[in-house]
Amino acid sequence: MTSPRSANVRPPVLARLAAAGLAADDSPRRLAEYSYDASNYRVPPLAVVFPRSIDDVVAAVAACRDSGTPLVSRGGGTSIAGNAVGPGVVLDFSRHLNRIHRIDEAAGTVSVEPGAVLAELTREVERATGGRASFAPDPSSRSRATVGGAVGNDACGNHSVRYGRTSDHVLELDVVTSDGARLTASAGQLRATDPADAVSAARAAGLTAGLQDLARQHLAAFRTELGRIQRQVSGYQLGHLLPERGFDVARSLVGSEGTCAVVVGARMKIVPKPANALLVCLGYADVVQAARDIPDILAFSPAAVEGSDEAIADTMRFRRGPDAVRGLPGGRAWLYVELDGDEPAAVAAKAQRLLARLRQNGRLLDGRAVPDPAERASLWRVREDGAGLSSRLSTGGESWPGWEDAAVAPEKLADYLDDFRGLLARHGLTGVMYGHFGAGCVHIRITYDLRSEAGRTVFRAFSQEAAELVVRHGGSLSGEHGDGRARSELLPVMYSPTLLAAFAAYRRLWDPAGILNPGLLTDPDPIDAQLALAGVPARQWRTSFDLRPLGAGTEDPAAGSAVDPWVHAVQGCIGVGRCRAPAGGVMCPSYRATRDEKDSTRGRARVLQEMVRGAATEATGWKSKAVREVLDLCLSCKACASDCPTGVDMATYKAEFFDHYYRGRLRPVSHYSLGWLPRWLKLAGAAAPAVNAMLGTPLGRAAAGLGGLSPGRTLPHFAAAGAWRRELAAAGIPPAGRGGAQPPDGVVLFADTFTRGFRPEVAGAAARVLAAAGERAECAAEACCGLTWISTGQLGTARKLLGRAAAALDDGTERPIVVVEPSCAAALRKDLPELVPTDQARRVAARVRSFAAHVRQLAQAGWQPAPARPLPDRVVLQTHCHEYSVFGAGTQRQALAAVGIAEVVDAAGCCGVAGNFGFEREHFAVSMQVAGHALAPALRRTGQDTAVLTDGFSCSLQVRQLAPDRPGLHLAQLLDPGPSAGSGSGR
Template structure:
């Protein structure tokens, strides 16, 4: 690689962070007096909105979360009086930096997220800018319609953001980019002007001009622009499916209907604020069939795209073997990867039709045609379930390749250029040669059917030479794209990443046209300034930079995958926003309940990252705003598995709290629930008496008040521990197994221990039990009591020395306890070989039966079974084995996609968290329980069971109790711990 570079090092974000808007305090004051929504100029809000999913960082002036259009109008008016810049923002998942700026940010996603009724005849719907794409698609599908563009972030991206970036996605091949699906836009300009724009006839254009005023002047200037530059636009705009870069001046041409709305799509909030949009919907193929094709490499796959397009698919995606390698190294979607055909370059081709037979016929026709290709690709046609799993592989692309253990971080920066599909193979080979010259690596994946390929490179953003090499690389990559007649952006927009490169693509005359277009809408350059026009350079304002020197504090956890660095761990979040989805999975429960960025995994990760910089957020570990944000984290650990980069917020929370309360007093609540094992052991001496005291009206209320427990919560009832019971005789012969007596099941729900003991002995195993009181310390992590937690673990390792040495399987019934042994244990004690042994020997009952008792047959059950999986079960283990055994009972088994139950250990008992807890419980779990009164409710987590019993009439059972229900029905009576009051 040549080291010569025409570029110089420019300021990083760290060199600029202290720059402040001089009148911020007065601006905030006036906004608070006028805005009904939320106005935030605090450090935490600035920190969490300082970046998006890009390489850039700009500390905003402040944040406004408007309730309605009037709030937006008033915000703009007040900002205008201070000459303050404004940035419109949706989900903040942009990859080019257009969603962060030193401006007042308008976040539309929390409140301005409504939509009107779908018009099935006109095939339109009107939406507010904060509406999430999937909500629109769900409503449209009721009429067998859809909004065609569907980027991988469809579960959380907003329509306002899609309009700003001109988003595309898989099915843009079927229905075009966002620009092709906009009927009209309702706009607010920085000067206060309001107007609705769309296609404009010649007569309408003249009428607008004749009316005069600000709006007349806009239309007059638009007409002048069209007439001045029409021929140049026709000649120089790339005629490819994915030209996203630059302003859409082609939409002003007469042959395109002088469509002002579509001319503004992709302007990235630099011209106008979108208050609403009327979307064009199209017929949605109700039956679909997916075909996977494997080629020798991704270049050969790209060569065949034009030929495969002749089969008229509705989606054609590509991905290379490097993407699959990354997923395997991260142990993500491993079972799904087996669905792909052989090869190192893959194309996914989807067909759609009104009947499944028609869609299948198209797929089989393609498969037959492949046999004649000299490349001899492999092929597989998927059923609907398999297709869903394969699409998950493709959608994981960005996050899966950003952070891979043992590799350098891979960054955006040159991630979505597009060419004509006929040029795709040539373009990829040229980029690959450039990559090798610079010693860069990157996966290749994306929308191959439209020539748009996504990449992430191992750029070095932490040294001067690395930053300048990055700048040189993208400059030369832009030359390659232009030489292939392509667009610098094919989906993600220009932003700060590419705007400075636009002259290469368009030349000086069209750049002047762009400048005039921006000027007529926003003459003062106050809307998302320094984007597209007069942009900052792509190697400026980097989130890292050559001066990146984060604080490196000593930590309790090892963070082995991050070289022992907490700062590096917080850097794992690349902003894709998967934690902002609200319709499926578990991550992130507190965001699902509040819709609040500060309470999302991403928001917390950004706060912790900023804390390590010591710039915006003061006081290091003692920072109260960071503590408040983490306080609403339910420690569900879902982010560890559902986040594409495996951000582990439960661990980060425990780490932070451990330092936050170091040498400081803790709330009494921490000791009451963090040390619950001690109180349970004491209460077990006389559980009936303790239960009577806890539930006595006066004493119980006083205790709840002192411990800040919500008055509607009922204290769990203690019971005589199973470890003190007389147990049935065991087999004389048989393999040994050790049954862990966790605090929750032993001291509160001994029926579960009793059932598990019976299942194991009946299966022919000799069951060992602890001879002393042991506890994994699960609640300690919720409060950051990590020194105590470490002592608990060391005591366990000493006590279980014989079992660890013998390799005896250790069966754990409470998923949260199993997750301590499978996760926190080795993170706290990385150098103790016994910790790794305990991790590897720990099994849930279902895992043990599948692995060690292959001939086990569960009882036959002629009832419906509803299963709610514990968060930690989903996150650190798998529900597969439990579901396999339950289905072997012959029952109708349904696994709820219920996410977090909302109780989450002590979380749901706290008075200030009760509302969130109930909101989460009522999202899926509690209604499902109430609607299945005759079903067996299976829930293995103690907290989950408490949420159910405290809100319904159901008596949930542990998996072990279900297996023991026939032989031991009389031995497992309902216990008083299930007689809690119902609220």
């Protein structure tokens, strides 16, 4: 990847950082990862530093000051206005400076470092206070956004109607200034953090005098232009310096976007947590009609009033299935109103009064209270994933930020949105709307064409007119995300020259060296400079996978010009960073193990985006060593394809890249030993007893080592050749195709390679379950889904195997193909039509079901199992990542509930084996770290008698590794009625 400097010249700041004992990473791969945040912008830095202490921060600031190098503070990198990218040195606080020091419930405070993740802070506060208190700011990115980022942008969140902005919760900020002073800002004073530090004390006194003088000179402007609406985030919050507001220096720094000082610590308020909350969901014809009811809703003192339009809900269903959005009432736009209080009955009664009032208004189409926690979680997930879901829509269209953050007074929101829709229409644009309707702040993703010069001209003209429009409505250019690179140039539309001059003076008082986050707020860069989609060369990238987006093909609806499918795919990541969440969902297991940006889905995507820019130094394009490095710890779990709001499928991108990267060069030996596993299984099955006996000997371990396998990995035993046939024959399941024409009903049971080679008893159990359910079942002809070749990037062989599988399974019927192994089911459902883009392949893929999905359907149709052994009341569930991604996150759990298992201990996360990954010598340690995130704790929390459900073969191996005396069971084994189930003759 290209560096922002000549490859032969190292900037002086790197030598200064090294002299200070700081490890500055200036590798092309690292610079690629940190060239982006969640905005439209790309600004390559010179180096990235991960400070471990405040002394490290002071040293980094000194190195930048002495060399005249810009410095950018960064937390989770989720900034949408381009606030967290910049030239020079990036300080990433999220790796190490992320501790929560003290929670004082009596004082109502918490002391925290800037890299602490907001959701983790909230959990710790609630845990420490027994649920009596919480931390209030809750932006939708809170699972990865940090305290420092929230302070930098003055973030708000879903509950800002009740709790306001981050600035309303800041008591004190510890900062380092560009001249090296360590100061503490609070209400009424600015002092040296260490009273014995005379230099910092002198700096505090001088800065205090300067700030007081600035406020005296601009009393009128501060009083009349600032603080006019709840969400006026644009510019600096200098109204807090007014004498009547207590000269609150800390709060004046909130929202300064890292341009004044480096925040290294904070004392924040915590708030009482209501005992009961109830969500009321309201359906409207459109967002304008919804906005007109906001004043009446606010009269009921809600804790949250959030909104979303139909495009986001449709995309959620399209990407994650029809059950992904539950509980929405009728309409094309929705409001989520949260009411709370001490007594559940009183909250419920208030909800009914609210509904009655809104029905009386006549705009509400449908509305209901949502007491069910699962439905509430589903609805909030739609809102919280809005930024990602709106960027890649179900129609195939794209939308982008840039003007997603304006705010007006809530009572003016409807008129503003009505006018705004007219502005969009005049420019031929479409806006996808969601956000904080109760606070008058609506996020709007817009179908700009940022790839072409003509489209960027429209972007600039539209942004100027949008700024003028929101100011006419008395609003703010930014209501939460800050001005950043997206709106700073437009501040003269909103503020007078006098106030803009005060902003510049305020910044100079803090940072006379002018090194902190340049290009934002004062002396800003143009809003259309450094756009990430500009300058990407037109090129055709030949791929094995058919990566054309569904809905709109390869046409970019904004640009009206063809976008190469590979480029379109890897540019799907817009940086929202959900893959960096330490908990919730399944992605990204390697990031959760290492907490390194390079091991996140986002980090990998950003390096791939640099690849398609033609930016390469060590090797070009498909031979890029930086891309190979960043993909190394990708487990190919496919969880990102489901959990990522934009649908990034890094497992597919990795397979595609490996296929090209290793052409003409020697592969890792594990690509032959594990990638060719189905071939070796045929040989091993013929001599299974001898092979199994050898595995535990020094000779067997040596052979495994030569095959690239880890000596620490417990190896599975091979099944004897033909064992799976005997199992199916005993269950009365004939081979498919035997006896002429295929019956139109019943099912095809697909016994995959892993089941045939390692777990033939599972095939027998599955056959007996189907027979007991009255299913007319036949066994599929021997075929292979090519999974091991896909995961190792040997796509030529995979394509041939999948083509043969499609031919064998396309029998002219619509019978479901029930696949025992979920990873093979996922390969046949998703990879088959992408690698073999034929009608035949698509017909077969549409028929494929995982075993759990089929059981769920049987049970929902009225069948109840009668297993030979009583069903357990409680199970540990390890859902295979591929099943989670392709067939739905709740498939296994819903199947268990449908057959009557009451309690499920969900090991919600990847097991860590993930096919070949966990067997490979160089990946074994990370594999076990991944297992330690969810699976190992779930096993420890449950007793020896609790069954462990592992439909995935790799998952069962990890359970065997962690708990040898607790074998993982397939759902078919749990439901197995035993030998007397029946002959499978049909129903």
